[in-house]
Structures are given as structure tokens and as C-alpha cells.
Amino acid sequence: MNVSVSDAAAASSEVDTGRPRFARFWAAQTVSQAGQRFGLVALPVVAIDTLHAGASEVGYLTAALTVCYLLIGLPAGAWVDRWSKRTTMIRAAVIRAVVLAAVPALWFFDRLSLGWLYAVAVVVGVASVFFDVAYQSYVPFIVPDEGIERANARLESSAQISAAGGPAAAGLLLKAVSAPVVIAFDAVAYAVCAGLLATVKDSEPSRREKAAGDARLTRDILDGVRFVVGSAVLRRLLVAVGVSNFFATLTMTLTPLLILRTLGLGSTVMGVVLGVGTLGGLLAAFTLPKVRARLDAGRTMTVGLLLAGVSMAAFPAAGSLGGAGGAAAAIPVGLLVLGQFGMTWGAVTFNIAQVSVRQRVCPRNMLARMTASIRFVVWGSMPVAAILAGWLGSRIGVVPCLWIGVVGGFLTALPIIGIDRLIPSAAPAPDSRARDV
Template sequence: MTAPAEAADGTVAVPSRGFRRFWCGQTFSQFGARVGTLAMPVVAVDTLHAGSTQVGILGAASTVSFLLIGLPAGTWVDRWPKRRTMMVAALLRSLVVLAIPCLWFAGRLAIWHLYVVAALVGLATVFFDVAYQSYVPFLVRERDVGRANARLEATAQLAATGGPALSGLLLRVVSVPVLLLADALSYVVSFCCLALVEDSEVRPPRTAGRRRSLVTEIGEGLRFVRDQPVIRRLVLAMGFSNLFMGMVVTLMPILVLRTLGLDAFVLGVVMTGGSIGGVLGAGVVPLLRRRLSEGTVIAGGLLTAALFVAVNPVAGLLPQHRALATALLTTAEFGMTAAALAYNVTQVSLRQRLCPRRLLGRMNASIRFVVWGSIPVSALLAGWLSSLLGVVPALWIGGVGSVLTALPALGIGRLIAVSSAK
């Protein structure tokens, strides 16, 4: 077999089949994440009869790792082979998720088991996601990064389109812990696909003498995010928006299953509407980019997503009109995900272009520390506010707050123009 050619920048040109295999593995990984996103809160609410506070703790457990180890994870990912990091994370997620059906079959499943599993899956997800977002520039040419990200997002959404609805349908036949077997299997397939990728990343050489301390390398990534004006504005907008959007996401199972009195199949239908919107949002990015500037797509996408999030509490006012409430929730999820995917594909590609390759892991980890680190706080806040005020008032706070905090993104177009001119 002919060795991959080395590019002018010192990286190795990757054969297209390497990207295809990576693409396939990421699709299955996203499918597993979607199944888990539906199944875990349903296990808590329907099987273990969890309350709002417990659902909030479960949501926090799944994302708290971004706060606890998000920053050092970026430094480690920059030091380690990224493909191998993703493989280990996929295998860990598979083994951990298997614990839930095993405990359920043994009749020993308790809510604290869900907390532990969610935390461990979240831990593996930190490393997988940071490595994933840092790996794409090593697989394709710089000019193809945007298209590659769009394909990854579109295919992941397409794989998840039927997942939530099918999961909800299966829950009428099998118990929800059994559904998590499919979740674990999807991570195994992801591991196998990644194992077949020709690893052409050039591992950073060890510097002479002692390696710089972890704190020093973390600080380098944080300073880059702080000093790069475009990325700094993105972090502020995303961090505060996620704080409020996360409240709505956390309370969605309780809204559907308890406030509206619907079943898990309807919850799956609502989430499927979001998946279809995601396919559309990722698919239209090339068209939007031909007609609009990056700044317009980013600002418009984030604000539009926030406006659709604010529709969700309206459905909570219609418990006697279940069909209308379901239609509103599905429309809101469709519009929110479509806009968010268009925004996300564009801003991720922009970040990858603005950041030196040696800092990609630390840059992504620093951003996720802030952006995803707000989610466990959001989940706990959602549980507390819904217990204090009720589910629908808490949803209104989340919806209105997400709109207000998306506003800082509106001025990003000018910053992009200035940064691109340098």
C-alpha cells in the first residue's frame, strides 16, 4: 500500500476513504447519543418515578465533566493521538451503558445508578467530542473543512431522524432499559469504524527536556480563546444561551410525559422533528454560505434557534389540546434544531480556520468548558425552578432567557471581517 503523502504544512494527506470511515463511526456515535438522550430520562421518569429535582440532577450528571475536566482534556487530546482517544471513549461508553439493562434485569436498578452511568458517559463524551472536533482538519484539506463538517452534521442528524420515534415505538413493546442495549451496540460500531481509519495524524513531537506543565498548556488555550475577538464573542453568546436553552431541554420529558400526559412515543416524535430539522439545517449551510456572510448565518442561526425554544412553554398551556400541543412542540424542535445546526456547522468551521492546529484541542476544550459547563448548572436550575414555580413557568424563564442572551451574537459579522483581514 502506498504511504500517504505529506502536505506542505507537515501533516499527512488523508485518503478519502479515511474520512468516509470516520464519518460512518461518528454517525453511529451520534445515533447512540440520541437513543441515550431519549432513554435515560424516560427510565428515570417512567421506570423509577423520578421527580423534577432528580431529573435535573440526572441532566447535570451527564454534563458536569465538561466543568470538572474540560480544560485538561483539551491539553491531553493535543498530546494524544486523536483517533485512539475517540476509540477508547466509544468503548467506555458502550461498557458503561450496558450496566443499566444488566441492573434492570437483576431487579436492582436505582436512580443513583443512572447518575453514575450518566456521569461516566459524560466523562467519555468530553474526550470524544474534543478529539472529534479537533480531528477534521487532519482528514481533509482546509478549503474542504466546512463541507466536511456539514456532511458530518447532516449524516448524524439523518441517522438520528428515525431513532427517537422508533425508540418511542419500541418502548410500547419492550422495557426502556432494553432499548439501551441498542445504545451500547452503536458505540461498539463506532469503535470498529474508527479502528479502520488509516491514522495519518502526525503526533506532536516531544520537546527537548521537560514537557511544559498541564497548567501552562491549559493557560495557552484559554488565552487564545480570550484574545481572539471572534471566538470570545461566540463563547459569550453560546455560554449564556445554553444556560437557558438547557433548562427547556431538561424539562422536556416532564412536560410531555406528565404536564401534557402523553407517552414516550410522542416524546420520540417530537425529538424526530428536531432531527429532521437538523438534516435540513446542516444541508442548507452551503447554500446559505453562497448567499450570506458567515456572520449573518451565525447570528441569525443562534437567534432563530432561541426564538423557537421560546415556543415550547406555549405548548404547556394546552394540556386539553394534546394534538395542538404536540404539533407546537414538534415545530419548535424542528425550527430550533435546523437553525442551531446551520449556526453550529458555520461557527465550528470558522473556529477551526482561525485556530492554529497545535491549539485545536485546547481551543475546543476551553470553549466547551464554558459552553457545555453551563449545562449542568442549567439542569440543576431547571429542577429547582420547576419544583418552586412549576414546569411551565420554568420553561418561560428558559425560553425568554435564551432569546435575550442570543443578542450578543448579532455584532459578530464585523469582528469576522476584521479578523479575516489580518
């Protein structure tokens, strides 16, 4: 059934998304996000400062983390729909913990190289494919339908708190220890995440119950693709998220080079800028209920995408000021903070709204395949964008390449225009209706 904003607000007092099962899942996600933010700051610093990587090598590193969505994204969705989503997340978290722990170990024994870093990124990327597909398909199994958007907002709020504090803490920690050591914190966080997930109980059917309805893997994959392509709502969201992620990846791939090389601000400033800037995402998570009370889902997503696109212009604007020193350095730093703040505010507003719409219009037995089909296109475009960013950055320069990202960012809102008239007709299947679990 479709749940309007007013209905959701009226039911919010009855929907307890803070029950023990959701609270444990929320805690696991928070710990995982905090550690991941350390890794996102430390990995490019390891490549740039420790291994002396250039723009192309940084692009390859980003591509290594995301290329797995192109290789196994679609079958991962079919597999996760057959497997226990909680068990899948636990195993993926353990794999990431073990592999990331190898980075400081290799560095300690003077064996770390770009080749090893790429290999670690690929393995982490594979594990992330399964974790992320299971993660975005799991919420409807631990909260009723009318609580989905509320639960997603809470999950996103903790993700943004981690995004705000993690890079800043990592930047400060980088002053005391080497970047490979900081990655060890990421490994520990994933291990803690796995332990917390092991305590969560849900309403998902057992693997044996799912097995009775198993079909050939290829048919399962095609069913998921057909469902996404055949849904006017999901099809538009697919295009919007795909274009948005492509140009956001282009921008964020070059951001470490912009801060460390073009502006010469250092890794500590990079961590603080990214951390403080992402407070915009936290604000988005807290203000979304009020925004949704005034705007339909489609208009909320459009506003978010346009805000993100406008804010992206702050990055090349800061880069055009050059490597200013002393008090003059405050101007590019301020622009970077404002840009990151606005970009994440808009992006998170869009993301919470679009994920919640997707979860409500999709049958539960196809959640993973729907998620994987969308992520195949969305995340599959990211390695292409990362490699293109590295190639363009090394030829036309970092700042001109960032302006290309800004122009592309404004295109992301076009597919969302008019989507509100389509959402009510995208009625979910009977097995996706709310159950008080």
C-alpha cells in the same frame, strides 16, 4: 489563510471530503449518533417511568452527564493535544459501550437505582468530554482547510438524520421493550463506532513527535485559555454559545416532564415528536451552503440563533394547553413538532458556521485546547442550568420555567452582532493552513 464562501464553492469540486479516511470517520460518527439518540430518549424515561423520578431528580441526571466539563474540561484539552485524537475517541467509545451495557444488566437483576443511573451518567460524561474534544479537533487532520465547512455540514447532516430517526425509533421500541433494554442499543452503537474509528488513517503527528514539544500541563491549559480569551472572534463565540446552551439545557431538561407529565402524551409520542422535529436540523445542514452564499458567517449565525429563540416559545405554549385528550391533543403535539423543528434548524445553522470559523482561525497544535476551553464554559454551564431547571420546575412549575428559557434564548444573538468585521483579521497560524492530506 482565510477562505471566503466563493473560494470554498469554487474549490468544492477539488475537495474530496468523501475520501476513505473521512468516509470511515463519517460512518463512525453516524453510528455513534444513532445510538446516542436512543440513550438520550431512554435515560430520562428510565428515571421517570422505571425509577419514578421527579423534576429535581431529572435535573440531577442531566447535570451528571455534563458536570464533568467543569471538573476535567480544561485539562482534557491539554491531554488530547498531546495524545492521538483517534485513539482517544476509540477508548472513550469503548468505555461508554461497557458502562451503558451495565444499565440493562442491573435492571435485569433488579439492582438498578437512581444512584446507579447517576454513576453511569458521570462515567459516560467523563468519556464524552474526551471524545467530544478530540472529535471537534480531528476534522482538520483528515480534510484540507477549504473543505472544513463542507465536512462539518456532512457530519451534521448525519447527526440530524440520527436525531430525527433515533428518538422516533426509540419511542416505538419503548412500546415493545423496557427503557433499560433500549439503552443496550446505545452501547452496541458505541462499540461499532470504536471498530470503525480503528480503520481511519490521518495526518496527525505521532505521540512521539508531540512529546518533543511538551510543556507543563498547567502552562498548556493556560495557553489555550489565553488564546480563546485573546481572540475577539472566539471570545464572542464563547459568550454566544455559552448563553445559548444554558437556556437550551433549561428547556430540554424539562421537555420530558412537559410531554410525559404535563401533557400526558407518553414516551412513544415523546420519541416521535423529538425525532420528527429534529428534521429541521437536517434541513439546516442541507441549506447551509446556499445560506452562506448569500450571508457572511456572522449573519448566518445571528439568523440561526434568532430562529432557535423564536421556536423555543412553542414548548411553553403547548404546555399552557394542559393535558388535552383525544383530537385536541393534536394541537400541543403540532406545536412541539414545529418548535423542535425550528429550534434545531436555527441551532444547527449556527453550530456548523461557528465550529467551522473556530477550526479555521485556530492553529492545529491548539485545536483541542481551544475546543476544551470553549466547552469548559459552554458545557460547564449545562449542569447549572439542569439543576436550576429542576429546582424552578418543582417550585414555579414546568411551563413558567420554560418561558424563562424563551426569554433567555433571545439574548444569545447579541454577542454575534458585528462579528463579520473581526473574522478576516483573525488570521490562522501557519500550521493551520490547508494541506491536501
